Amino acid sequence: MDVLAPHEWRHKTIVAGVEWKNPVGTASGTFQLDACGDYYDVAQLGAISTKGVSPVPWEGNPAPRTAESPAGMVNAVGLQNPGVDHYLVDELPRLKALGATVVTNVAGHSDEDYAQVVEKLADSPADMLEINVSCPNVSHGGMSVGTDPVALSRLIKHLRTLTDKPMIVKLSPNVTDIVEIAHAAVDAGADALSLINTLVGMRIDINTGKPIIANRTGGVSGPAIFPIALSFVWRVRQSIPDIPIIGIGGIDSGEKALEYLYAGANAVEVGAAALIDPTAPMRVARELDNLLDSRPELAAKLAKGQTW
Ligand SMILES: Cc1cc2nc3c(=O)[nH]c(=O)nc-3n(C[C@H](O)[C@H](O)[C@H](O)COP(=O)(O)O)c2cc1C
Numbered sequence: 001m002d003v004l005a006p007h008e009w010r011h012k013t014i015v016a017g018v019e020w021k022n023p024v025g026t027a028s029g030t031f032q033l034d035a036c037g038d039y040y041d042v043a044q045l046g047a048i049s050t051k052g053v054s055p056v057p058w059e060g061n062p063a064p065r066t067a068e069s070p071a072g073m074v075n076a077v078g079l080q081n082p083g084v085d086h087y088l089v090d091e092l093p094r095l096k097a098l099g100a101t102v103v104t105n106v107a108g109h110s111d112e113d114y115a116q117v118v119e120k121l122a123d124s125p126a127d128m129l130e131i132n133v134s135c136p137n138v139s140h141g142g143m144s145v146g147t148d149p150v151a152l153s154r155l156i157k158h159l160r161t162l163t164d165k166p167m168i169v170k171l172s173p174n175v176t177d178i179v180e181i182a183h184a185a186v187d188a189g190a191d192a193l194s195l196i197n198t199l200v201g202m203r204i205d206i207n208t209g210k211p212i213i214a215n216r217t218g219g220v221s222g223p224a225i226f227p228i229a230l231s232f233v234w235r236v237r238q239s240i241p242d243i244p245i246i247g248i249g250g251i252d253s254g255e256k257a258l259e260y261l262y263a264g265a266n267a268v269e270v271g272a273a274a275l276i277d278p279t280a281p282m283r284v285a286r287e288l289d290n291l292l293d294s295r296p297e298l299a300a301k302l303a304k305g306q307t308w
Contacts (some may be wrong), residue, residue, distance in 0.1 A: 004040040004282055011292040013046065013267050014305030015244045016166035016191040018100055018127050020267055023302060024285035027248050027271030028105035028130065028170075029077065033094060034190060036274070040282040043099030048125050049092060049194075049269055052107030052132050055116040056120035057083040059166060061137060067212040071252070072222020073272055074109075074201050076137040076215035079107045084117045091254055094127045096279075103128045103168065109141040115162060122163045129165050131156070134172030134197035143197075146172040149184035151165060160189030168246065171195040173225075173232055178185045182186045182236045186243050194246035194269065211295040222272040226250025230263050237264025241308040252280060252286020261288075261298060264308060 013023040026036075032040065042048055055252035059081025067074045087104070095102050104126040108114035114131065121129060132188075133155065134144030145151050155171060169185040171178060173196040182193055198219025203212045211217070229249025237245060244267075247260030252273035258269045265308070273280035291300040 004279060006041060006044060007286055007289065009289060011289050011299045011302060013302040014126065015246065015267050016168070017305070018166055020139050022046045022285045023261065023265060023267040023291055024134055024281055024288060025049055025103065025269045026244070026274060026281050027269035028132065030036070030271040030274045033091060036278045037098070039279045040194055042095065045100070045281055045285060045286040047101040047103045047127070048095055049103040050095070050105050051081055052079040052105045052135065053081055053087045053117055054079060054082050054107045054109075055084055055113050057081065057086070058107075060151045062149070064212060064214055067217070067218070069201065069203060069220060069222070069224065071224035072220055073275070074203055074213060074218040074220050075198070076213045076218035078137045078215065079135055079142075081107070084120045088120065092126060094123060094304060101127050103130045105132050105170070106131045106137065107132050107137065107138075107142070111158060113141060114155060114159060117235075118159050118162045119166060123166065126165065128168055128192075130168040130170050130194055131159065132170045134170050135217060136172070136174060136198060136200045136217070143172050146181065146197075147175045149180055152181060153188040156188035156190055165219065166191045168192040168194050170197055172197050173199050173228065177293065178232050179235055179239045182240060182243075182304070186240055186296055190243070192244035192246065194248055195236065196225070196232050196249050199228065201223055221249070223250045226256060229261055233260055233265050234263040235242050237308060244305070244307060251284060253293050254284055257288045261302065266302060266305065266307060
C-alpha cells in the first residue's frame with residue numbers, strides 16, 4: 001500500500017484547548033507507529049491516542065487474546081506495553097518528531113500506578129493525557145475504578161494535582177449509569193471525556209465447549225458497538241453541556257463520525273477499523289472533512305471548541 005498523499009484540512013476542532021487538525025484520531029491500543037507510519041503521515045491526523053502506558057512494563061494476558069465476533073472482535077490483550085520510561089525515550093519522541101498531536105493513554109492497577117505515570121508525563125511533550133479507567137481486561141485498576149464514582153473521583157482529584165496537561169478521562173460502558181460516572185469525572189477535574197471503551201463479551205469454541213480467549217471474557221469493539229456508543233455520547237452530552245467529548249466505538253466511515261458530532265462529540269477516535277485497514281483513521285478523517293463542507297454551522301462550532 002502506498003503512503004496516502006497529504007490533504008488540505010478545512011475543518012479543525014479544539015478539544016480542551018488543544019487544536020486537532022481535523023476531528024479524527026486513533027483509538028488507544030489500535031495504532032502502532034511502526035505499522036501505520038508506512039501508510040500515512042501521522043501528523044495529518046487529528047491526534048494519535050497511544051496504547052496504554054503503565055509505570056513498569058506489562059506483559060498483558062496469556063494467549064489466545066482475541067476472537068472474532070459478529071461485526072467486530074473481542075480482545076483481552078490486557079494493556080501489554082513496555083512501560084512509561086521506555087515510552088518517554090522511544091515512542092513519544094518519535095511521534096513528536098513526526099509532528100503528531102499526541103494523546104498519551106495512561107494505565108494503572110492502582111491509584112499509585114496512575115499517579116506515577118502522570119507525574120512522569122507532566123513535563124513531557126505529550127499534548128494531552130487520556131486516563132484509561134475503563135479497561136475490562138485487567139484484574140485491578142481499569143474498569144474497577146471506572147465503574148465506581150467514589151473511587152474514580154478520588155483518583156482524578158489526585159491526578160489533577162500532579163499535572164497541568166489537559167486530562168481526558170476514558171469512560172467504560174459497563175456501568176448502570178454512565179451519566180453519574182461522567183459527572184464524577186468532571187467534578188473531580190477532568191478537562192474532557194472520551195467514551196466508550198469496550199463492552200464485556202466472550203466467544204466459546206463449540207468443539208471444546210471452552211472460552212476461546214484465555215482470559216475467558218474480553219472487550220467487544222467494532223461496528224457492533226456503534227449505536228450503543230453513540231447513545232452513551234448523546235446521554236452524557238444531554239446532561240453535561242460544557243465538557244469536550246471524544247466519541248469512540250465502531251467508527252469506520254465519515255458518516256458514522258458525523259453521527260457522533262451530531263450526538264454532541266467534539267472529536268472521535270477510530271479503533272478496531274484500523275486493525276482491518278491501517279489507513280482507516282485517515283480515510284474517515286478525509287470523508288468527514290468533505291461532509292463538513294456542507295455543514296458550516298457544525299464546522300464553525302467545532303473550530304471554536306464549542307460543546308453544545
Ligand atoms: C486490541 C485493542 C487494544 C486496546 N487497548 C486499549 C488501551 O490500551 N487503552 C484504552 O483506553 N483502550 C484500549 N482499547 C479500546 C479502544 O481504544 C476503543 O475504545 C474500543 O476498541 C472501541 O472503539 P472501536 O469500536 O472503534 O474499536 C483497545 C481496543 C482494542 C481492540
